[in-house]
Amino acid sequence: MSDPNSKLLKASFGLQATPKTTAFFDVDGTLLKSTIVHYYIWMRTAEMPFLLKQLWLIGFLPKIVYYLILDRVSRPRFNQVFYRNYRGMNVERIKGLSAEMFEAYLRPKIFSEAVSQIQEHKEQGTAVALVTGSLDFIVQPIADYLTIDFVLAPQLREEDGRFTGELTTDPLIGEEKAKAIRTYAEQHEISLEESYAYGDSQSDLPMLECVGNPVVVNPGKALREKALASGWEMHEWL
Secondary structure, three states, rough: OOOOHHHOOOOOOOOOOOOOOEEEOEEEOOEEOOHHHHOHHHHHHOOOOHHHHHHHHHHHHHHHHHHHHHHHHOOHHHHHHHHHHOOEEEHHHHHHHHHHHHHHHHHHHEEEHHHHHHHHHHHHHOOEEEEEEOOOHHHHHEEEEEEOOOOEEEEEEEOOOEEEEEEEEOOOOOHHHHHHHHHHHHHHOOOOOEEEHHHEOHHHHHHOOOOOEEEOOOOOHHHHHHHHHHHEEEEEEO
Protein backbone atom coordinates (compact mmCIF):
# COMPACT_ATOMS: atom_id res chain seq x y z
CA MET A 1 0.00 0.00 0.00
CA SER A 2 1.40 3.40 -0.95
CA ASP A 3 2.19 6.09 1.60
CA PRO A 4 -1.09 8.00 2.08
CA ASN A 5 0.85 11.24 2.50
CA SER A 6 2.09 10.94 -1.08
CA LYS A 7 -1.36 11.95 -2.37
CA LEU A 8 -1.70 15.02 -0.19
CA LEU A 9 -1.79 18.30 -2.04
CA LYS A 10 1.64 19.96 -1.99
CA ALA A 11 1.55 23.41 -3.58
CA SER A 12 4.58 25.68 -3.89
CA PHE A 13 4.53 29.31 -4.96
CA GLY A 14 7.77 30.58 -6.46
CA LEU A 15 10.27 29.36 -3.89
CA GLN A 16 13.85 29.23 -5.11
CA ALA A 17 14.79 26.92 -2.24
CA THR A 18 12.79 25.65 0.72
CA PRO A 19 13.99 27.38 3.91
CA LYS A 20 15.30 25.16 6.68
CA THR A 21 12.70 26.52 9.08
CA THR A 22 8.94 26.35 8.51
CA ALA A 23 5.84 27.56 10.35
CA PHE A 24 3.00 25.03 10.05
CA PHE A 25 -0.52 26.42 10.54
CA ASP A 26 -3.71 24.51 11.14
CA VAL A 27 -6.61 26.27 9.36
CA ASP A 28 -10.01 25.79 11.02
CA GLY A 29 -10.08 27.58 14.36
CA THR A 30 -6.43 28.62 14.09
CA LEU A 31 -6.14 30.68 10.93
CA LEU A 32 -9.82 31.53 10.65
CA LYS A 33 -13.12 30.99 12.41
CA SER A 34 -15.01 28.26 10.54
CA THR A 35 -15.38 24.48 10.18
CA ILE A 36 -15.77 21.87 7.45
CA VAL A 37 -19.51 21.84 8.21
CA HIS A 38 -19.83 25.55 7.47
CA TYR A 39 -17.93 25.16 4.19
CA TYR A 40 -20.25 22.43 2.97
CA ILE A 41 -23.42 24.26 3.97
CA TRP A 42 -22.30 27.42 2.18
CA MET A 43 -21.53 25.63 -1.08
CA ARG A 44 -24.55 23.34 -0.91
CA THR A 45 -26.97 26.26 -0.49
CA ALA A 46 -25.16 29.01 -2.42
CA GLU A 47 -27.44 28.80 -5.45
CA MET A 48 -30.69 27.98 -3.66
CA PRO A 49 -33.59 30.46 -3.47
CA PHE A 50 -34.06 31.85 0.05
CA LEU A 51 -37.09 29.72 0.98
CA LEU A 52 -35.58 26.50 -0.35
CA LYS A 53 -32.37 27.26 1.53
CA GLN A 54 -34.28 27.63 4.82
CA LEU A 55 -36.11 24.35 4.25
CA TRP A 56 -32.85 22.59 3.42
CA LEU A 57 -31.22 23.90 6.59
CA ILE A 58 -34.14 22.66 8.70
CA GLY A 59 -33.76 19.21 7.15
CA PHE A 60 -29.99 19.22 7.69
CA LEU A 61 -30.17 20.21 11.36
CA PRO A 62 -30.69 16.65 12.76
CA LYS A 63 -27.56 15.55 10.90
CA ILE A 64 -25.54 18.24 12.65
CA VAL A 65 -26.43 16.75 16.04
CA TYR A 66 -25.22 13.34 14.82
CA TYR A 67 -21.99 14.86 13.46
CA LEU A 68 -21.29 16.64 16.76
CA ILE A 69 -21.55 13.34 18.61
CA LEU A 70 -19.41 11.54 16.05
CA ASP A 71 -16.76 14.27 16.22
CA ARG A 72 -16.46 13.77 19.97
CA VAL A 73 -16.05 10.02 19.49
CA SER A 74 -13.53 10.19 16.62
CA ARG A 75 -12.61 13.23 14.56
CA PRO A 76 -11.00 11.18 11.74
CA ARG A 77 -14.17 9.09 11.48
CA PHE A 78 -16.28 12.25 11.53
CA ASN A 79 -14.31 13.65 8.59
CA GLN A 80 -14.70 10.44 6.60
CA VAL A 81 -18.44 10.31 7.19
CA PHE A 82 -19.06 14.02 6.70
CA TYR A 83 -17.26 14.22 3.37
CA ARG A 84 -19.72 11.70 1.96
CA ASN A 85 -22.12 14.63 1.69
CA TYR A 86 -20.15 15.66 -1.41
CA ARG A 87 -21.03 12.42 -3.20
CA GLY A 88 -22.40 13.12 -6.68
CA MET A 89 -21.63 16.84 -6.65
CA ASN A 90 -20.14 18.34 -9.82
CA VAL A 91 -16.37 18.77 -9.38
CA GLU A 92 -15.96 21.77 -11.67
CA ARG A 93 -18.89 23.67 -10.19
CA ILE A 94 -17.92 23.03 -6.57
CA LYS A 95 -14.31 24.04 -7.16
CA GLY A 96 -15.59 27.21 -8.81
CA LEU A 97 -17.83 27.92 -5.84
CA SER A 98 -14.88 27.57 -3.48
CA ALA A 99 -13.35 30.75 -4.94
CA GLU A 100 -16.67 32.57 -4.50
CA MET A 101 -16.97 31.26 -0.95
CA PHE A 102 -13.56 32.60 -0.08
CA GLU A 103 -14.43 36.13 -1.17
CA ALA A 104 -17.94 36.18 0.29
CA TYR A 105 -17.51 34.12 3.45
CA LEU A 106 -13.97 33.07 4.40
CA ARG A 107 -11.77 36.11 3.89
CA PRO A 108 -13.62 38.17 6.54
CA LYS A 109 -13.16 35.28 8.99
CA ILE A 110 -9.36 35.18 8.80
CA PHE A 111 -7.85 36.35 12.08
CA SER A 112 -5.88 39.56 11.55
CA GLU A 113 -3.36 38.37 14.14
CA ALA A 114 -2.76 35.26 12.04
CA VAL A 115 -2.03 37.40 8.99
CA SER A 116 0.46 39.46 11.00
CA GLN A 117 2.11 36.33 12.36
CA ILE A 118 2.48 34.85 8.89
CA GLN A 119 3.99 38.09 7.63
CA GLU A 120 6.45 38.12 10.53
CA HIS A 121 7.59 34.59 9.72
CA LYS A 122 8.08 35.50 6.08
CA GLU A 123 10.14 38.57 6.99
CA GLN A 124 12.37 36.31 9.08
CA GLY A 125 12.90 33.98 6.11
CA THR A 126 10.69 31.22 7.49
CA ALA A 127 8.49 29.30 5.04
CA VAL A 128 4.79 29.05 5.89
CA ALA A 129 2.63 25.96 5.41
CA LEU A 130 -1.02 25.10 5.91
CA VAL A 131 -1.67 21.64 7.37
CA THR A 132 -5.37 20.90 7.52
CA GLY A 133 -8.11 18.33 7.43
CA SER A 134 -10.16 20.65 5.21
CA LEU A 135 -10.35 19.82 1.52
CA ASP A 136 -7.70 21.02 -0.92
CA PHE A 137 -10.00 23.09 -3.14
CA ILE A 138 -11.40 24.92 -0.11
CA VAL A 139 -7.97 25.75 1.31
CA GLN A 140 -6.30 26.75 -1.97
CA PRO A 141 -7.90 30.23 -2.24
CA ILE A 142 -6.81 30.92 1.34
CA ALA A 143 -3.25 29.86 0.48
CA ASP A 144 -3.25 32.03 -2.64
CA TYR A 145 -4.49 35.06 -0.73
CA LEU A 146 -1.86 34.70 2.00
CA THR A 147 0.91 33.63 -0.47
CA ILE A 148 1.49 30.45 1.51
CA ASP A 149 4.56 28.47 0.45
CA PHE A 150 2.93 25.04 0.49
CA VAL A 151 -0.22 23.21 1.53
CA LEU A 152 -0.85 19.77 2.97
CA ALA A 153 -4.56 18.95 2.62
CA PRO A 154 -6.71 15.92 1.71
CA GLN A 155 -8.48 15.41 -1.59
CA LEU A 156 -11.82 13.90 -2.55
CA ARG A 157 -11.84 11.12 -5.11
CA GLU A 158 -13.32 12.09 -8.48
CA GLU A 159 -15.09 9.93 -11.08
CA ASP A 160 -16.66 11.14 -14.33
CA GLY A 161 -16.53 14.76 -13.20
CA ARG A 162 -18.23 14.15 -9.86
CA PHE A 163 -17.04 13.58 -6.31
CA THR A 164 -17.46 10.08 -4.91
CA GLY A 165 -17.58 11.33 -1.32
CA GLU A 166 -14.49 9.30 -0.38
CA LEU A 167 -11.07 10.71 0.49
CA THR A 168 -8.03 9.61 -1.49
CA THR A 169 -6.05 9.32 1.78
CA ASP A 170 -6.66 8.93 5.47
CA PRO A 171 -8.15 12.10 7.04
CA LEU A 172 -5.41 14.61 7.86
CA ILE A 173 -6.24 14.67 11.55
CA GLY A 174 -4.24 14.03 14.70
CA GLU A 175 -1.20 11.82 14.18
CA GLU A 176 -1.71 11.97 10.39
CA LYS A 177 -0.88 15.69 10.51
CA ALA A 178 2.36 14.96 12.33
CA LYS A 179 3.22 12.22 9.81
CA ALA A 180 2.60 14.59 6.90
CA ILE A 181 4.81 17.24 8.48
CA ARG A 182 7.63 14.78 9.19
CA THR A 183 7.48 13.44 5.64
CA TYR A 184 7.60 16.91 4.14
CA ALA A 185 10.41 17.97 6.47
CA GLU A 186 12.48 14.93 5.55
CA GLN A 187 11.92 15.48 1.82
CA HIS A 188 12.93 19.15 2.01
CA GLU A 189 15.58 19.03 4.75
CA ILE A 190 13.57 21.17 7.15
CA SER A 191 14.65 21.31 10.78
CA LEU A 192 11.56 20.50 12.83
CA GLU A 193 13.43 21.40 16.01
CA GLU A 194 13.72 24.98 14.74
CA SER A 195 10.26 25.06 13.14
CA TYR A 196 6.89 26.25 14.44
CA ALA A 197 3.39 24.77 14.58
CA TYR A 198 0.14 26.60 15.31
CA GLY A 199 -2.97 24.73 16.43
CA ASP A 200 -6.19 25.28 18.36
CA SER A 201 -7.55 21.86 19.30
CA GLN A 202 -6.57 18.67 21.07
CA SER A 203 -6.42 16.91 17.70
CA ASP A 204 -3.55 19.26 16.77
CA LEU A 205 -1.46 17.96 19.68
CA PRO A 206 0.69 15.52 17.61
CA MET A 207 1.48 18.33 15.17
CA LEU A 208 2.40 20.69 17.99
CA GLU A 209 4.60 18.10 19.66
CA CYS A 210 6.61 17.33 16.53
CA VAL A 211 8.23 20.78 16.32
CA GLY A 212 10.54 22.72 18.60
CA ASN A 213 8.28 25.78 18.78
CA PRO A 214 4.62 24.86 19.36
CA VAL A 215 2.14 27.74 19.55
CA VAL A 216 -1.41 27.29 20.85
CA VAL A 217 -4.18 29.53 19.48
CA ASN A 218 -7.66 29.94 21.04
CA PRO A 219 -7.34 26.61 22.86
CA GLY A 220 -10.03 24.60 24.57
CA LYS A 221 -9.62 23.59 28.19
CA ALA A 222 -7.55 20.43 27.65
CA LEU A 223 -5.13 22.02 25.20
CA ARG A 224 -4.82 25.13 27.35
CA GLU A 225 -3.84 23.00 30.35
CA LYS A 226 -1.29 21.13 28.23
CA ALA A 227 0.18 24.40 26.94
CA LEU A 228 0.45 25.87 30.45
CA ALA A 229 2.05 22.71 31.83
CA SER A 230 4.52 22.56 28.93
CA GLY A 231 5.36 26.26 28.86
CA TRP A 232 4.16 26.66 25.28
CA GLU A 233 3.44 30.02 23.70
CA MET A 234 -0.30 30.76 23.70
CA HIS A 235 -2.44 33.37 21.90
CA GLU A 236 -6.07 34.49 21.79
CA TRP A 237 -6.86 35.62 18.23
CA LEU A 238 -10.18 37.38 17.57
